[in-house]
Amino acid sequence: MPDPRSDRFVRSHLKTRHLVLLVELGRHGSIMHAAQAANLTQPAASKLLAELEHALGVQLFERLPRGVAPTWYGQVLIRRAGAALAEMDAAHQEVMELLSGLRGRVDVGCVLTPGASLVPEAVNLLKTRQPRVLVSISVDTSKLLVQRLRAGELDVVVGRILDTEAAGELTFEPVTDEPHSLIVRAGHPLAGRTDLTLAELVLQGWILPPTGSILRDRLTAMFLSQGLEPPAETVETLALPVIANLLVGSNMVVALPQELVAPYLQNGILEVLPFDLGLRMEMYGIITRRHHQLSPGAEAMLASLREVTAQRYPSKR
Structure with a gap:
């Protein structure tokens, strides 16, 4: 059942200007810069923010010596305000597209x-x-x-x-x-070897996803669990054309699903090393x-x- 207090807040207190200001405050971390981006004066922006905080009864932003930072409540409002504005943009886009056929x-x-x-x-x-x-x-x-x-x-x-x-x-x-395999260029020095070890592989140049990705964390954990430091020679990228060209032009290795590079494997440009990473996503x-x-x-x-x-x-x- 809808909360009547929430309905009263939306109908009586919330305006589009509040939503725009919340999003801009989240982007800029400054009332002055957020006011400029929202086409408001700084006093007007401060008043709108005070209205919101009074209506909700919580502090949405911490006032810092240089700018503002959202509280947990502020983060919730910023995310929801962004979604609401995106919905209105999408509605406008849909209407314009229907009008234009x-x-x-x-x-x-x-x-x-x-x-x-x-x-x-x-x-x-x-x-x-x-x-x-x-x-x-x-x-x-x-x-x-x-x-x-x-x-x-x-x-x-x-x-x-x-x-x-x-x-x-x-x-x-x-x-x-996504079962992952070790992919290299055709004719790679390690290709065809059935006695590969992780200690040998870690010495190769590796193409890795960015820090913080699941695959990067899993690979790092795999090396550390075997008492090995992660590879020293690395390139970070998610771009498949870059990965393919790096592999073709070097002796680097990459952990990828075979499905991702199937055309390269079928055409004999790349091949799979016979080493089971034991890595599944x-x-x-x-x-x-x-x-x-x-x-x-x-x-x-x-x-x-x-x-x-x-x-x-x-x-x-």
Whole structure:
């Protein structure tokens, strides 16, 4: 049952200017700069913030010698304000597209492996049915993608839910897991060796995902558990074309799902080292916001993702 106090707050106190100011305060950490970005005077911005804090009965920002910092309550309001403004932007976009005869827009986020296969195939399927839908695709880590999804910047994410606090706001439809192999260029000095050891492999140059990613943490834990320091010679990147070119032009190694580089393996450009990392990632899946009504374009994209998933991974469904 809706809380009447919440309804009274939204209807009687909350204005669009409050939402805009909250988002800008979160971005700038300064009332002066947030006021400029929101086209307000500094006194007006201070008054709006005071109104919000009075209406809620909590402190939203700590006043610091140089700027402001959101409290826990402020962080909640900033995130929700961003999502609310994103919804209004999306509504305006939908109306304008309908007026111009277009079919809508969908913003999709995905981690690396589905970004190389599942998502492009789903987009192609969508385009055969709804060619005028504009599709925007972002490839990043699950953590950042889910943050953007919760903020209303993305419609659908193909990735993992890592933050248990966010799980209640989201729905997760499993797709598949990701067994990882060691990939090198064809003709690599270690290719064909059946006696490889982790101590020997750690001396190679490695291409690694950014610090803080699940795979990076798992690889680091794998080396440390064997009493080994992580590789000293490394390159950090998530960009597949960069990874492929680095491998082809050097003796570096990378831990990737074979599915991700299947065309390179089939054409004999890259090959798999005969060494079992014993490394598997949790299932990634299709993530959407719970109780959120998707636009027609986003609904069509979601349907295409589900259809392609059922075709590619029938045993996982």
